[in-house]
Amino acid sequence: MKYIATARILILSQLTFMATMAAPCPANKIVIDGNWQTTYQCKDNKLSASIETYLKTGAKTGASTYDEQGRVLTNDSWSTDGIYTYHAEVEYFENGQRQKSVFFIDENGVVTDKVKEKTVVKGDLDDPTIIKEWVISQSSYKQIGIKHYRYNDTNEDDFDFSAPKPYRIDVLTPNGEVSKFYEVVYNMQAPMANLVSEFKAYTADGNLIGHYNESDTFSVSEQLKNFNLTDKEYQRRLSIFEDKSREPVVIIDTGFDIMHPSLTHKLYNSPFDIAGDGIDNDNNGRVDDSWGWQRQDDAGLSLLRDDNNIRETHSLVHTPYPVSHGTHVAALALKDLDKYGLVGFAGDVAITDHLEKAAEYIKEKKVKFVNMSFAIGFPGAPMSAPRESFYYLENTFIDNPETVFVVAAGNARGNLDLDLKGNDNYPASYDYANMIKVGALNTASLKKDKMDTYRPASFSKFGNKKVQIFAPGQGVVSAQSGGGTIALNGTSMAAPFVTNVLLKGHNLNPELSPLELKDLLLATAYIPRSGRLPCESGGIVDPDAFYKAVLKTKSN
Known part of the structure; x- marks a missing residue:
């Protein structure tokens, strides 16, 4: 047996150097x-294929084919009870690199054309060095992005191969073409956390879209100069920011690219504070918090933040490329609006003192509208927030009864009905009169002639009691950190759509209270001809009908 094992090692060694x-x-x-x-x-005295058999049952468990140089072309695997589990194909390039594609096998044991894994590697067969890695949805098998890895060829020992990080990340269109790409710099104080502290965004042909650095020095007037605006447009945006009569809109989210053209001039310039003077003018214990505050409290990831920099800390743990959820949400909520200012409570939305401070701010400043595109689970559930977080979150609604909170209903693959016991998802599962819980439609926008065709998105939570209305939430285009735009899915996008409609209604008749605006919004919801949608209003937010109803109250 020892001789046979040695022979097998020699054969594998041969295949490595062929x-x-x-x-x-x-x-x-x-x-x-x-x-x-x-x-x-063998064929013509050259290796052509190999078959692996499980001796106890005689079942075939593996098969490979080889090219004339002894390199693997295809590789297949079966379980010991005969289930076809794996099929891969390998393509070799002249530069010594090779591409491996792993295909999805359907329930009938048929290899499909859907690729579930795809990489380009070089070097040793058993421990290759990765060059490219495709990001592929494991539900639709659509290729989303490509991660590029770079190594120091002269001294590869200096690189930690146990946790390689991509230096470039491509964003792919539905057709698999590169639409843009990012070059990223990591926060090496937490090397295992995949935190991106800086990146540049480029078009597919290499033109710079924008640059993001969460620690860059910042002033509104100076940042506006970077946008290549006409003198007239520069002055218009600067005057918007300098207008201290604007109303604050609180958005509690992950973080915000305050250097994005759609947000810089919309930051709140508080009449109770002087931005950048280094003084706690409003005596709330936070210096220069005119447009918000950031809290992070994760020592394990070296994320300890308690400051006025509300910019996003990007992580590549859950997304293949830098995505700022808060930037996308804020730009949607404030789109085409100049009479409101963004106050962002950024970072970890479940930190108790962060929630407490947000509630205090909303109460003290008499904030009328708040957007909450987040969820913290439910008490006691795995991966949910600490129990005390729910206490402070619920008190935010209780302590601010005249404020309208627009809340994302939540996303999931199952258990979507919030009315059913066990499907709770907070804050959407709270039931207070000053809340509007919003589900997502399977559209990015609303068109009058298609209102009867829209349906709840497949991922959207719903509930005849717990959700009030539906709004666009699939493929919604809005601002992306670093510049440009990005399309995202979720009830997180549907909620700021409704916030935006409410704010425009408030512009039309400031005399109406936020709760009166909420009532009009639900009363004017469009109910499809095919029947009511699974929500309290039974329908879809209808901006035009809502605005007409608001104007009617003004004329009366």
Whole structure:
């Protein structure tokens, strides 16, 4: 047995170094290793295929084919009870790199054309160095992005191969073409956390879209100069920011690119504070918090933040490329509006003192509208927020009864009905009169002639009691950190759509209270001809009908 195992190692070793020579037929065509037998097949005295068999049952568990140089072309695997589990194909390039694609096998054991894994590697067969890695949705098998890895070829020992990080990330269109790409710099104080502190965004042909650095010095007047505006437009935006009569709109979210053209001039310039003077003018214990505050409290990820920099801390743990959820949400909520100012409570939305401070701010400043595109689970559930977080979150609604809170209903793959016991998802599962819980439609926008065709998105939570209305939430285009735009899905996008409609209604008749505006919004919801949607209003937010109803109250 020792001799056979050694022979098998020699054969594998031969296959590793056959890049420049033909692969001879192995001398031992049958190799036994424990309960498995590998049989090598040859053609014209050259290795062409191999079959692995589980000796206890005689079942085929593996098969490979080889090119003339002995390199693997295809690789297949079966379970010991005969279930087809794996099919991969390998393509070789002249530069010594190779591309491996793993295909999805359907329930009938048929290999489909859907690729579930795709990489380009180089070097050793058993421990290759990754060059490219495709990001592929494991539900739709659509290719979303490509991660590019770069190594120091002169001193590869200096690189930590146990946790390689991509330096460039491509964003792919539905057709698999590169639409834009990012070059990223990591926060190496937390190397295992995949936190991006800086990046540049480019068009597919390499033109710079924008640059993001969460620690860059910032002033509104100076940042506006970077947008290549006409003198007239520069003055218009600067005057908007300098207008201290604007109303604050609180958005509690992950963080915000305050250097994005759609947000810089919309930051709140508080009449109770002087931005940048280094003084706590409003005596709330926070210096220069005119447009918000950031809290992070994760020592394990070296994320300890308690400051007035509300910019996003990007993580590549859950997204393949830098995405600022808060930037996208804020730009949607404030789109085409100049009479409101963004106050962002950024970072970890479940930190108790952060929630407490947000509630205090809303109460003290008499904030009329708040957007909450987040969820913290439910008490006691795995991965949910600490129990005390729910206490402070609920008190935010209780302590501010005259403020309208627009809340995302939540997303999931199952258990979507919030009315059913066990499907709770907070804050959407709270039931207070000053809340509007919003579900997502399967559209990015609303068109009058298509209102009867819209349906709840497949991922959207719903509930005849717990959700009030539906709004666009699939493929919604809005601002992306670093510049430009991005399309995102979620009830997180539907909620700021409703916030935006409410704010425009408030512009039309400031005499109406936020709760009166809420009532009009629900009363004017469009109910499709096919029947009511699973929400309290039974329908879809209808901006035009809502605005007409608001104007009617003004004329009366």
